[in-house]
Amino acid sequence: MKRRDSLKALTLSSLGFAAMNPQEALAEAREIESQLPPETPLKIPGGRQKEEAIRDAKLMKEKFFTVSELATIKVLADIIIPADSKSGSASDAGVPAFIEFIVKDMPQHQIPMRGGLKWLDRESSKRFQKTFTLLTPAQRIQIVDDIAYPENAKPIFSQGVAFFNLMRNLTASGFYTTRIGIDDIGYVGNTPNMWAGPPEEVLKQYGFTKD
């Protein structure tokens, strides 16, 4: 749990305790803790361990993205996965909130996401003198078309392409792991059943027989 250790160290040093000897730091920390308002008692969900529940609760409380960053994420996520005749959109499935959580859980995504959003706003300003969310849908798509197709994108957009790939992948993770997304993709398992092999017509379609 090296990463967890470093997170802990981060908390201590951010409180200004890093230079103290450990025992003093502990004593100080306890004092500060006792001065903090009582917290809502930790609820440990079924199947989780206490340390995991503590970490999750802590991450939930933190905020990473700014309001305007989240607004951009929502617009992009819905460009990537819009509503169609079969299912709802990425934001209908709560994708922005998922992305907010996942970058706190996986800090390796933080700089690529924050920097990518910044890249996008700079590009928008250069072309249209406005940030991305203030563009018209057609203007947004003009930029997205330049970064959404990795094999055909111009080299000058390579950073935008890398960001859009990440955004596409996180959006898919966030969308297809919800009820809306699972119904869309057609996964019909995770329920007690009796397995007797693929349906007859499927075997027939591919030229197999039951055995």
Add this chain to the structure above:
Amino acid sequence: MFQIKEQPAVFDVCIIGSGAGGGMAAYQLAKAGAKVALLEAGGYFDPADPKYITQLKWPWESPRRGASTTRPFGDFDAAWGGWELEGEPYTHKNGTKFDWFRSRMLGGRTNHWGRISLRFGPNDFKRHSIDGLGDDWPIGYDDVKPYYDQVDKLIGVFGTVENIHNEPDGIFLPPPPPRLHEHFLKKAGKAANIPVIPSRLSILTKPINDQRGVCFYCSQCGRSCQAYADFSSSSVLVIPAVKTGNVTLINNAMAREILTDPNSGLATGVSYVDREKLTEHTIKAKVVVLAASAGESARLLLNSKSSRHEGGLANSSGVVGKYLHDSTGASRSAFLPHLMDRKRYNEDGVGGMHVYTPWWLDNKKLDFPRGYHIEYGGGMGMPSYGFGSGIEGLNGKYPTANGTTKQAGGYGASLKEDYRRFYGAYVGMAGRGEAVPNVNNYCEIDPNVVDKYGIPVLRFNYNWTDYEIKQAKHMHETFEEMIHALGGVALGTKPGADTNYGIAAPGRIIHEVGTVRMGDDKKSSALNKFSQAHDAKNVYVVDGGSFVSQADKNPTWTILALSWRASDHIIEQIKQKNL
């Protein structure tokens, strides 16, 4: 937790560890009437208790959608612990690598394992006689066969009678029919002349007793089954053992040392620290059974030093910790274009593959000495974190049903269609092979480092040799042969010599064995053929530590059989008043 008044002053047996080996010993010895103290370093776990259940949960019930940030195999996996445990480090020597997976919970790593339950074959006990490398076991298949039979009957395993010499058949429950991609694998195997046969997993496809339910095909054995339909040591062995009234289960008991009598040199008990309260305790016992895992049992023995046992208990030979070996591993996946736009239906099946490839070639005709088996994955699984990732590498390559080829990547309604058409059109294959045990691969006590309980920790030294690396190369050649026969497209690139052909780092396959090996000669082995220490007759090791060699199989079924065999030996020795 530890109520002294309810316990005998001296237990008949103290067992350290509640995984496959410890669970089986507790079950057999308690059934025979012995008073057993069972120490488990982790917490209590019962897969049927809602407090612990992750089975049948949906991905959105995890904020990270089942990603592996805090648990190495994802949020829903039934393994508490992993490659790193807070406050319990291990170290490495000479710049080598060994990754050590530890589960701290009742039942240990059996709660999440693959349930692949393969017997070792006649050749697997006599490898030295066959290729001159390593050593033969002091026992053969015929010694273990009756125990494999009993394990099959007690625990249950499905499979088919195949009459393959080194893949002995068991007493099998019916196997589940193949999934669609497994039909394709069988067909491809025929074309490539590579056998693909029903897998052998310890999952109940039929009832075997009234204590356990039957598989309901959710594919989630890795989460441990609330119906007790898979083999987890917690549900199948330890909980029934505790029900006999003869087992005192002590959780959060981290064994520190085996205590010995300075005159006789025999074990007198175990000292342990309570992981939560940090209090120190001693258990007295007439017999001590180590089942803490190959690594932890070696560590315990090496940390049990005394004037009678200067190099550690059961270690006058100096072999404890040596000959550490894990299975080799390499993997590849492929895309099956003909499975695009599949019809949807529930194909969860059991937890794991319904077909596999046992070793099928003759090493005399190859440039490496030992074999491997292949495990397969695929199908329309439940989405979790990572779903659809990397679609930009595929969707530009394959035309849609109406013949249009799109640009790679993209967005919008068209991209949504792509996620749908590619769903369930992949297979994965993973080779698991036998390494040649090597005296230079070992764990030992680090002279400078202790864990947070003050217990000296293990330091690993491990290198793959050409034997294993050439085997991994061969695995990749086989994968490509299979993928070609499947009409598939291999994903990623075939690893080359620069990465040792993609061989997994030692420890990654979590089959580590060999550290307290058995043998007839007490100068070159720690245990006799009944898993009993040469140097202290009331000390037994019943985990993978006792293995002379890990076959191209999985170790669990053999751990169970040998633990049962050792338990019978303990009972017999007590009856004969030798213990």
